[in-house]
Amino acid sequence: MSLSTDAEQQVFAPADSLLRFATAGAVDDGKSTLIGRLLHDSRSLLADQLEMLELAGKERGDEVLDLAMVTDGLRAEREQGITIDVAHRYFETARRAFIIADTPGHAQYTRNMVTGASTADLAIVLVDARNGLTEQSRRHAVLAGLLRVPRLVLAVNKMDLVGYDQGVFDEITAEFARFTDELELRDVAAIPISALRGDNVVHRSAEMPWYDGPALLEHLEQVHIDDDRSAGDFRLPVQYVIRAQGQDYRGYAGQISGGRVHEGAEVLHLPSGLRTRVTSVDTADGALAEARAPQSVSVRLADEIDVGRGDLLCAPDAAPAAATELSVRVCWMSAKSALRPGARLLLKHTTRTVKAVVTEVHHQVDVTTLRRDPARELGLNDIGEVGLRLAQPVFCDPYERNRLTGGGLLIDESTHATVGAVMITEAR
């Protein structure tokens, strides 16, 4: 094996935009095959990876290349042919770079879908054309909606097994549209594919002349990534105070989690409620005239205010709530204990970690029908609405306004396990 140095060498012109997407599908919907197909047909798999696939296939007596093997990274996954945990894959085309959060389909791994979706710009929900919408597909769409993933693709897979029938596709998309109306999903595309055969994954298929939309990869390359984060109100959770001895430097470092900030901007400091001005927005590469989410910067302020980790700098006319009472949507992630009123936990929110107690469980959300059912407690993978009382205020927005200042983790104080994902709905 050697590096190619011949004429086919291409000029390296990497796509500059980045799309993060999560894939969701039930166990046998072909999710791993789809990812394998995307990587294979976009020529993102290299010779040694293909060799390894072929070798593994031969050992198992497979006749065709099993693309699903590309993604299953753990021994147990390969042995059992299932995906246990989120894996991240990377590939790029001439137009764009992609990060795939490959999330398992088993119901017991809902927490992993939540994990993958929390940072995704787009979610692909994979459905087996033969089965139509199952409880799992509904669950995945609901989770994408709850986590406010801005864009969704319904990929109707295994079209080859239903004779590439337009009627099947139309029926599934219509049912999906009725269902997602309630989810407030803004941008939904439906694409008929066969991951196994490669129809409409990277290349448009000749088998489905009735479909005139883009292949999946074309859609992923073209979908508009709007700057949701930098369009909102300015928020900078203070992460770290940088002081340089002998230089009289005092900067407040953090990742901007909403909006933008510029030199000279007036900002409000929480919890003090004092207003001051930004004298400079610094990076190691020089000061910036303006910075926006999600840039990591360090800002200096005109006045000497006592600012530390866990504080927040924000737009003075659009401050978030400083709240000690929260109503939150929770995805409970612990198998060892249930979430019950009276439970004492830690809430990690932006750069602040505070003690929290569960005041009440309002209801549980049936994630296949969106119905609110009365509940006394939440078990593993349940999603519901609960009340929290905090020992100290957090500076927060509703999750639907800002995924970063509206989201949080629940941590078990004694085991230190992350036991819940929190989306703030109301704060006071």
Next chain:
Amino acid sequence: MPAEPALSRLDILESEALHLIREVAAEFDRPTLLFSGGKDSAVLLRLAEKAFWPAPIPFPVLHVDTGHNFDEVLEFRDRRAAELGVRLVVASVQDSIDAGRVVEQEGRGASRNRAQTVTLLDAIGEHRFDALFGGARRDEERARAKERMLSFRDAFGQWDPRNQRPELWNLYNGLISPGENVRAFPLSNWTERDIWTYIDQDGVELPGLYFAHRRKVFERDGMYLADNPFVHRDPDEPLVEKSVRFRTIGDMTCTGAVPSTAATVAEVIAEIAATKVTERGQTRADDRASAASMEDRKREGYF
């Protein structure tokens, strides 16, 4: 008004990395950064420099020295640490062997790679490190693709891939008990090309081994190994002098060179863009041992 250009992917990846580096520095008492002198750790060190600028990096760097390293890399390691004014801690595999903590492998494919884990865990215990930054990338290897950005390790340094802490949004749960540690991987989402593009854009200095140079090598299992005193060379493995460069740099016993004439960063980037083989597949003999060799080493405490 012209549309505002979106942040470039390197801007986004850099921001994400700075955020994680600062989180760990803020939440842990005794962090350290694993610095091997390789390209990923050179980028990682640059990011750490940027995260605290204009203050110095507030933690030491740690090198697990197998004793089989290239001289050029050790020189680079010492010089960069001195230039940045960071304390360099060297943990030596030879010391672990001398102390009877590990038994050295013998034979044709012998490597100190597994022994590194013992030395690393000993160093963690001795210096009471509670957080270790590593330059690992998820695109390197499929067990790494399963790794969290902030990865919990128990008191034995073990990774349990079935029981990882969910990571949501930009929140990392860094709570641990005494004796436990975390591994932080700020470069998780970077690809080999991102690393090289950043090296180019930011002028990150690297050891000369990464660029084409003439060297005495011998061929083994389709790879060129550098002539070195630590590998027993068979009579049917003749030395040849070739123009080569290294795509990854690790232990001399298991790091292969590739034939190359790429002498500049731009030429290396062009070469990588055209390659048909992954970095690890091409140059890491130890990962070829079995489909799960990386997973096994990580479970034991390797980073």
